[in-house]
Amino acid sequence: MTTAVAPDIDLADLSFWRRPPRERHEAFARLRQLEHPVFFEERRVPLLRSGRGFYALVRHSDVVEASRNAKVFSSEPAVTSPEPPGWVKHVFGESMVNMDDPRHARLRRIVSRAFSPKMLANLQGDIEKAATRIVDDVIAEGPRDFVTQVAARLPIHVICDMMGIPDDMRAKVHEHVDVSTAYTGVRPSLARSVRMAGQNMLALAALQRMVIKLGRERSESPQGDLVSALVTANVDGERLTWRELGSFFALLLVAGNETARNTMAHGVKLLTDNPEQRELLLSDFDAHIGGAIEEMVRYVSPIMQFRRTVTEDYDLRGLHLKPGDKVVLFYGSANRDETVFPDPDRFDITRTEVKQHVGFGGPGPHFCLGANLARQEIRTMYRELFTRLPGLRAQGEPELLLSNFDNSVRSQGFTF
Ligand code: HEM
Numbered sequence: 408m409t410t411a412v413a414p415d416i417d418l419a420d421l422s423f424w425r426r427p428p429r430e431r432h433e434a435f436a437r438l439r440q441l442e443h444p445v446f447f448e449e450r451r452v453p454l455l456r457s458g459r460g461f462y463a464l465v466r467h468s469d470v471v472e473a474s475r476n477a478k479v480f481s482s483e484p485a486v487t488s489p490e491p492p493g494w495v496k497h498v499f500g501e502s503m504v505n506m507d508d509p510r511h512a513r514l515r516r517i518v519s520r521a522f523s524p525k526m527l528a529n530l531q532g533d534i535e536k537a538a539t540r541i542v543d544d545v546i547a548e549g550p551r552d553f554v555t556q557v558a559a560r561l562p563i564h565v566i567c568d569m570m571g572i573p574d575d576m577r578a579k580v581h582e583h584v585d586v587s588t589a590y591t592g593v594r595p596s597l598a599r600s601v602r603m604a605g606q607n608m609l610a611l612a613a614l615q616r617m618v619i620k621l622g623r624e625r626s627e628s629p630q631g632d633l634v635s636a637l638v639t640a641n642v643d644g645e646r647l648t649w650r651e652l653g654s655f656f657a658l659l660l661v662a663g664n665e666t667a668r669n670t671m672a673h674g675v676k677l678l679t680d681n682p683e684q685r686e687l688l689l690s691d692f693d694a695h696i697g698g699a700i701e702e703m704v705r706y707v708s709p710i711m712q713f714r715r716t717v718t719e720d721y722d723l724r725g726l727h728l729k730p731g732d733k734v735v736l737f738y739g740s741a742n743r744d745e746t747v748f749p750d751p752d753r754f755d756i757t758r759t760e761v762k763q764h765v766g767f768g769g770p771g772p773h774f775c776l777g778a779n780l781a782r783q784e785i786r787t788m789y790r791e792l793f794t795r796l797p798g799l800r801a802q803g804e805p806e807l808l809l810s811n812f813d814n815s816v817r818s819q820g821f822t823f
Contacts, residue, residue, distance in 0.1 A: 413434075413437055413438060413441065416438060418463055418737075419460070424810065428807075432752065435465055435737065435740035435743065438740065439465050439745075461734060462728065463735050464741075466740075467742075467746065468746075469723060471769045473723075474765070474773070475770055477771055478507075480715035481716050482506060482511070483505060486505055486715070487812065502654040502657070503518070511772060514655070516641075516643070516645065517637060518637065520636060520641070521633045521636070522776055530783070531783065533568045534565055535791070537560070538788050539791060542791050542792060542795050546795075550822050552821075553821040555818070557792070558671040558816075561668075561788050562663060562665075562666075562668050563581065565784055566664065569632075569633050569659075570632065570656060571621075571631075571633055576617060583610040583611070583614045584614070584664065614653075615653030615654070618634065619649045625639075626639060662777065663780070665709070665815060667781045669709045669816055670704055670707055671784075671785055671788060671789075672819050673709075673805070674703040675799070676801040678800075681754045684699075684755065684756050689793055692794075696786050700786065701761040701762060701764060702761050704764060704781075705748070705761055708738045709814050710768075711813065711814055712739070712811070713768070714736070715733075716731065717733075718730055738766060741765045741769075742764050748760060796823040798823050800822055802820040802821050803820040806818045
């Protein structure tokens with residue numbers, strides 16, 4: 408059953424995600440005006456199959472309500488849609504993002520020490536050094552593609568630093584991550600999708616084996632890095648199992664790499680297309696960069712949606728949800744909800760209401776663990792770029808990935 412109210416909008420169809428972003432935002436704006444969340448039937452393409460359809464939550468208040476109420480809106484068996492096949496679940500099976508409490512709370516307790524203010528402060532020197540090297544290289548090479556030369560380099564470097572991945576393993580990590588991120592989202596050809604998804608999973612599995620090997624070594628002779636901390640007991644006597652360690656590393660590489668990179672790339676384009684906002688930012692970087700980053704995350708919504716599965720009968724705005732119903736939280740739409748963000752399509756780094764955005768997820772147990780790290784990376788990278796290259800601007804249009812999941816930029820020309 409598809410909604411009768413907006414029959415030309417089918418969020419489960421590839422053709423919808425092929426439309427230019429402006430048209431998609433207009434479609435979501437129409438959906439937000441409907442009285443009820445909307446029920447869609449998913450296409451029966453084998454790779455996309457996930458049984459019954461899903462409810463689309465497109466309003467800010469509904470996304471917030473579902474995120475807060477994790478007992479009813481479960482993250483198990485998985486938050487991605489469509490339902491991943493068994494072998495994907497095997498790779499990510501022990502990943503906290505796909506778990507409910509108490510298993511989720513235990514993992515979050517163990518790994519959150521990696522994101523404490525003290526750990527993040529310790530990383531700052533490394534992030535600055537990496538940002539300086541990236542700008543050195545850009546100056547030496549000349550501007551070609553902002554994504555490969557700048558945005559893609561910092562987040563992965565930071566994750567390797569955090570985990571204490573030795574230098575001689577990093578080239579291999581980069582190689583596997585390149586393969587694993589070559590496939591995200593939907594693809595026009597099924598055969599190509601299956602092949603790329605297979606390569607993607609093999610690469611992630613190889614990364615997990617690498618970090619597990621490292622974990623075994625560190626459990627015997629711990630050093631001051633995160634892997635050592637995660638495989639030795641914390642004050643409550645808790646530590647990650649080997650499989651959990653592998654899944655956590657894969658999650659960091661998936662959750663913390665493309666997201667930060669896409670925000671930086673889209674951000675440069677947004678600042679170029681809105682010269683008055685760019686000027687304001689550069690007139691007092693420290694005063695405006697915090698608001699600018701939040702506005703970029705709101706406007707871009709690097710992760711466009713995550714899913715929940717209903718565990719018990721629940722009424723949402725008069726709509727009766729039943730156990731097993733799938734609900735997709737469209738962050739990109741919630742972030743343009745005009746009842747919360749006036750004139751939502753305007754990019755404005757001074758918005759006072761911007762803190763209510765759900766780009767890092769709604770309020771609740773799964774709120775992005777890496778939000779402060781992402782802010783720190785973007786702030787540091789932009790400071791280095793705009794201090795040394797104050798004329799930096801995007802050039803031409805970005806090449807976007809066809810995806811219903813991440814708002815990914817494959818390439819973006821630039822100049823300085
Ligand atoms: C702009 C950058 C980022 C965006 C937009 C983003 C977005 C999100 C979103 C929407 C969720 C919510 C998942 C849910 O509710 O099911 C999430 C969770 C998560 N993020 Fe981020 N993220 C970003 C950067 C990072 C970074 C840099 C890291 C770490 C290096 C990271 C690690 C995580 C982890 C571990 C979770 C799972 C938390 C849990 O299930 O308890 N993220 N992120």
